[in-house]
Amino acid sequence: MPRRNTKEIILERALDLFSQRGYAGVSVRDIAAAVGIRESSLYKHFPGKRAIFDAIVEEMRGRYAAAERALQVPQAGEGDLAAAYGEIGPEQLADLCRKMFLHSTRDPYATQFRKMLTIEQYASPEVMATYRDFFLDGPIAFQTELFSRMIAQRYFREGDAKAMALQFYGPIFLLLSRCAGPEDEEDCLALLERHVAQFAADHGSGAEQ
Numbered sequence: 001m002p003r004r005n006t007k008e009i010i011l012e013r014a015l016d017l018f019s020q021r022g023y024a025g026v027s028v029r030d031i032a033a034a035v036g037i038r039e040s041s042l043y044k045h046f047p048g049k050r051a052i053f054d055a056i057v058e059e060m061r062g063r064y065a066a067a068e069r070a071l072q073v074p075q076a077g078e079g080d081l082a083a084a085y086g087e088i089g090p091e092q093l094a095d096l097c098r099k100m101f102l103h104s105t106r107d108p109y110a111t112q113f114r115k116m117l118t119i120e121q122y123a124s125p126e127v128m129a130t131y132r133d134f135f136l137d138g139p140i141a142f143q144t145e146l147f148s149r150m151i152a153q154r155y156f157r158e159g160d161a162k163a164m165a166l167q168f169y170g171p172i173f174l175l176l177s178r179c180a181g182p183e184d185e186e187d188c189l190a191l192l193e194r195h196v197a198q199f200a201a202d203h204g205s206g207a208e209q
Helices: 006-021 028-035 049-070 081-086 090-106 108-120 125-135 137-152 161-178 182-203
Strands: none
Touching (some): 006 049, 081 137, 090 108, 090 182
């Protein structure tokens, strides 16, 4: 296993603290102490606390993209995305959603990141924008565009693509919020699979008119 550099450790320790106390409740000194370095040494890597926060956000974007690639989630820019999703059967789609759901609930970085943004979203317009981009507006915009193309290519029946995106993503977001720990996982996964199967039955081009 490759040795982690100090920057990576700073981000991990800062995220852990931010997810527990919130951004305002953590100082650069707190982060340095958690890493085990002097405050002056931390400034050699980041100019301040905000820079650490911004780096955590970018790190999460990279980790999420890497997780999607590892799980073979169809990617934008890699051919016909609508066709890639359209050719996935309901069982495959449910399995893909299950894997991404488990990544979001089991990966420590992902769970702490979600907690951090949830805590801080009302304290800062910038953090609220980041929260919405990751967990609200971003997914809905992506799925609206995807479903619009899938309707045009007849993978889905005619319908309101944005309403469909809300119907698909809303319950998933609710289950993510509900799944607080291992004790909730089995029930949440069962509901997730039922939701995906019902959505495919309701909107797939083979569904009864």
